[in-house]
Amino acid sequence: MDLTDRPDLAYDVFAKACPSRGTLEHVTGRWGALTLGALAEGSLRFNELRRRVEGVSEKMLSQTLHALERDGLVHREAQPTNPPRVDYELTPLGHEVAGRLLALIHFLEGRMDEVLGARERYDTARGGR
Amino acid sequence: MDLTDRPDLAYDVFAKACPSRGTLEHVTGRWGALTLGALAEGSLRFNELRRRVEGVSEKMLSQTLHALERDGLVHREAQPTNPPRVDYELTPLGHEVAGRLLALIHFLEGRMDEVLGARERYDTARGGR
DNA sequence: CGGGATCCGGCTTGATACTG
DNA sequence: CAGTATCAAGCCGGATCCCG
Numbered sequence: 001m002d003l004t005d006r007p008d009l010a011y012d013v014f015a016k017a018c019p020s021r022g023t024l025e026h027v028t029g030r031w032g033a034l035t036l037g038a039l040a041e042g043s044l045r046f047n048e049l050r051r052r053v054e055g056v057s058e059k060m061l062s063q064t065l066h067a068l069e070r071d072g073l074v075h076r077e078a079q080p081t082n083p084p085r086v087d088y089e090l091t092p093l094g095h096e097v098a099g100r101l102l103a104l105i106h107f108l109e110g111r112m113d114e115v116l117g118a119r120e121r122y123d124t125a126r127g128g129r
Numbered sequence: 130m131d132l133t134d135r136p137d138l139a140y141d142v143f144a145k146a147c148p149s150r151g152t153l154e155h156v157t158g159r160w161g162a163l164t165l166g167a168l169a170e171g172s173l174r175f176n177e178l179r180r181r182v183e184g185v186s187e188k189m190l191s192q193t194l195h196a197l198e199r200d201g202l203v204h205r206e207a208q209p210t211n212p213p214r215v216d217y218e219l220t221p222l223g224h225e226v227a228g229r230l231l232a233l234i235h236f237l238e239g240r241m242d243e244v245l246g247a248r249e250r251y252d253t254a255r256g257g258r
Numbered sequence: 259c260g261g262g263a264t265c266c267g268g269c270t271t272g273a274t275a276c277t278g
Numbered sequence: 279c280a281g282t283a284t285c286a287a288g289c290c291g292g293a294t295c296c297c298g
Contacts, residue, residue, distance in 0.1 A: 010241070010242075011238045012238065013166070014163060014166070014167070014181060014182065016183035016184040019241060019244075019245065020237055020238050021163075023237055023241065023244050024162065024237055027237065028157030028158075028162055033153065033157055034143060034150075045259085045260085046261075047259070047260080054145035055145045057291065057292055058260085058262095058292095059291070059292070060290085060291065060292085069251065070247065070248055071244050071247060071248065072244055072246070072247025082298090083259045084259055084260055084261085084298080085260090086260060086261085093243055096236065097233070097236065097237065100232050100236055101233060103232070104157075104226070104229040104230060105142055105153060107229055108149055108152055108226065109140045109141065111222060111225075112149050112152065113139075114201060114222055115148075115152050115200045115222075117201070119201070122198065123199075174279080174280085176280075187272095187280085187281070187282090188273090188281095189270090189272080191280085191282080207280090212280080213279055214279075215280060215281090
């Protein structure tokens with residue numbers, strides 16, 4: 001596949017002003033990737049997500065969920081009970097995206113020893129500085 | 130697959146302090162993803178990369194390449210000629226990562242009309258604000 | 259519980275200039 | 279060509295307070 005020769009492609013992520021670049025960043029961003037990964041198992045409530053995605057703040061989780069909902073990858077289901085209950089789940093499109101994302105994540109997790117080995121070699125080669 | 134039940138997994142990206150999270154960010158980050166995508170076609174020189182990845186600054190490209198090289202995903206081949214010539218290419222591990230990344234990118238590019246449609250619906254539903 | 263609004267410090271980013 | 283150094287700006291992200 002030749003990436004330089006796709007004249008028919010409407011949304012080329014390599015183009016500066018293309019909206020696909022923005023969506024890619026929502027999906028692969030620091031919290032977007034982990035949020036999608038967490039929701040791939042099934043629907044979760046706000047604080048369940050917060051616990052699953054270690055280190056995320058309320059603010060960033062909220063922000064991330066809004067972006068993903070706006071892009072049509074996540075569905076928000078609010079029940080007007082008291083206390084309120086809100087469930088987040090992937091849309092069909094979100095599931096397809098999450099599947100490809102998890103393929104990448106799981107591959108990386110399985111090869112981390114190679115990555116860590118490369119890091120050590122790189123660091124010792126370039127001396128302690 | 131149940132992500133909550135992987136007790137044997139050494140590098141769980143959902144864990145806060147896990148090095149896999151850092152590597153995932155190098156790979157999926159704003160410039161990391163595009164750099165790996167560009168190199169998936171074949172080796173490129175510094176300024177070729179800079180032109181291919183629209184909008185990246187010299188500094189960020191340099192920084193991105195260092196991180197990817199350190200993680201063992203990119204190989205740097207410098208020839209001590211004058212003027213200097215440096216080629217960057219993916220390692221075998223880098224190719225596997227880039228393949229999975231491109232699967233995600235191409236999928237998103239092909240579904241951008243759905244995403245854009247969802248955005249419009251979201252925006253008009255929530256009034257002009 | 260499920261968020262929104264605000265403040266604020268610091269890391270990241272992007273120009274610009276400089277070097278080999 | 280292939281970068282590094284420097285610096286100002288701004289956006290990200292955390293903390294906090296608030297509300298329904």
